[in-house]
Amino acid sequence: TKKILLFCDPGIDDSLAIMYTMLDPEIELVGIVSSYGNVTKEQATANAAHLVQLAGRNDIPIIPGASQPVQQEDVTFYPEIHGEGIGPIRPPSNMQYQTYPFDTIRLIIERYRDELIIVDTGRSTSLATAFILFPDQLKMVHSFYVMGGAFFVPGNVTALAEANFFGDPTSSNFVLKFAHNLTITPLNATQFAVLTPDIVDSISQNKKNIYAFMIKPVFEYYYEFYKKTVPGIQGAPIHDLLTIMVIKNPAIVDYIYYDANVVEGIEAKGMSYIDYRPASKAGETRIAIQLHYEEFIEEFSRVMLPE
Ligand code: BDR
Ligand code: CA
Numbered sequence: 001t002k003k004i005l006l007f008c009d010p011g012i013d014d015s016l017a018i019m020y021t022m023l024d025p026e027i028e029l030v031g032i033v034s035s036y037g038n039v040t041k042e043q044a045t046a047n048a049a050h051l052v053q054l055a056g057r058n059d060i061p062i063i064p065g066a067s068q069p070v071q072q073e074d075v076t077f078y079p080e081i082h083g084e085g086i087g088p089i090r091p092p093s094n095m096q097y098q099t100y101p102f103d104t105i106r107l108i109i110e111r112y113r114d115e116l117i118i119v120d121t122g123r124s125t126s127l128a129t130a131f132i133l134f135p136d137q138l139k140m141v142h143s144f145y146v147m148g149g150a151f152f153v154p155g156n157v158t159a160l161a162e163a164n165f166f167g168d169p170t171s172s173n174f175v176l177k178f179a180h181n182l183t184i185t186p187l188n189a190t191q192f193a194v195l196t197p198d199i200v201d202s203i204s205q206n207k208k209n210i211y212a213f214m215i216k217p218v219f220e221y222y223y224e225f226y227k228k229t230v231p232g233i234q235g236a237p238i239h240d241l242l243t244i245m246v247i248k249n250p251a252i253v254d255y256i257y258y259d260a261n262v263v264e265g266i267e268a269k270g271m272s273y274i275d276y277r278p279a280s281k282a283g284e285t286r287i288a289i290q291l292h293y294e295e296f297i298e299e300f301s302r303v304m305l306p307e
Contacts, residue, residue: 009037065126087221123167149272166270259283
């Protein structure tokens with residue numbers, strides 16, 4: 001099994017990524033670091049707790065992370081895309097759950113070492129902080145997977161920038177510099193990882209998917225936003241789930257190998273780029289630039305539509 005420590009900001013597509021890890025017997029989620037991003041840190045933490053509790057996995061440590069980026073105090077949240085809960089679904093008001101201190105990240109790495117895969121599907125602040133606090137431990141980790149960026153394609157939060165790298169570009173650059181064995185899934189691939197209403201209908205009728213009862217309202221909330229903003233789109237992109245999916249299924253996307261950078265200045269804030277000039281050297285980071293949609297749906301169905 002793949003042991004994953006997930007940094008995230010659930011968030012609808014982060015929530016789908018968590019559901020996927022709960023339903024795939026070949027993935028073991030060993031911790032969740034929940035931070036600001038799509039929603040506040042508090043909401044992200046409650047949403048994560050709700051999802052693991054539905055799976056009866058109260059044993060998975062939930063570690064609250066950053067509540068804001070390093071360089072600015074005012075943070076924009078996105079309730080119009082992700083809702084105030086998980087879309088319209090709110091965790092029960094009397095829900096009880098335990099959270100763990102940030103140092104738990106160090107303990108988790110020391111326990112699993114080179115078996116551990118770190119995935120970041122949120123703003124980069126918490127993972128950058130972990131690199132600052134626990135540099136020796138982070139060297140032990142097997143590999144890193146980051147959802148972020150848009151390389152030579154339009155952004156989603158500004159014309160140039162994708163939301164995760166826009167949220168805290170300083171931290172993103174830090175992570176891109178220090179994470180080894182790094183795979184990035186940018187919008188180039190993830191914007192095409194579209195979940196469609198027919199599959200959602202099937203999931204909602206599936207007796208073995210513990211999230212069947214919530215999938216439809218959650219998806220519909222998310223899809224409403226995309227219908228309004230992306231003309232002709234047939235569903236809604238589940239960026240963060242694709243990021244987890246490529247760990248076990250690397251051939252679902254095609255890659256280029258370059259070192260990625262993020263602009264920290266005002267005008268092009270959060271824009272990601274590589275040095276793509278003919279004479280430039282290829283780098284070490286694996287950047288997913290194209291998605292194979294049919295294979296994606298096949299793998300999605302294998303996990304989310306259990307027989
Ligand atoms: C990314 O930004 C977030 O809002 C989504 O959850 C995803 O991680 C897509 O740009
Ligand atoms: Ca996210």
